[in-house]
Amino acid sequence: MTSAAERMRRHRRRAAKGMIVLPATCDEAGLADILIELDLIDPNLADDRRELARGLSRLIGMMTLVDIQ
Numbered sequence: 001m002t003s004a005a006e007r008m009r010r011h012r013r014r015a016a017k018g019m020i021v022l023p024a025t026c027d028e029a030g031l032a033d034i035l036i037e038l039d040l041i042d043p044n045l046a047d048d049r050r051e052l053a054r055g056l057s058r059l060i061g062m063m064t065l066v067d068i069q
Contacts, residue, residue: 019066024056031056 014020032046035055045051060066 028052035059 028049031052032041035041035052036043036046038059040058041051041055
């Protein structure tokens with residue numbers, strides 16, 4: 001588990017860049033289909049929630065013209 005200090009460091013790095021973390025609810029299969037269609041995730045990893053989160057971050061980054069790492 002990540003220490004509280006490390007979580008705070010990540011929070012501060014994001015805040016310094018003007019970034020936020022938001023919870024979101026969506027249809028997993030639908031999201032995977034869209035991300036695969038847009039070539040933002042590997043179809044073989046479509047059932048991996050971390051990969052879905054990374055793909056969604058990439059999509060939001062593209063929509064907001066921000067490079068999300």
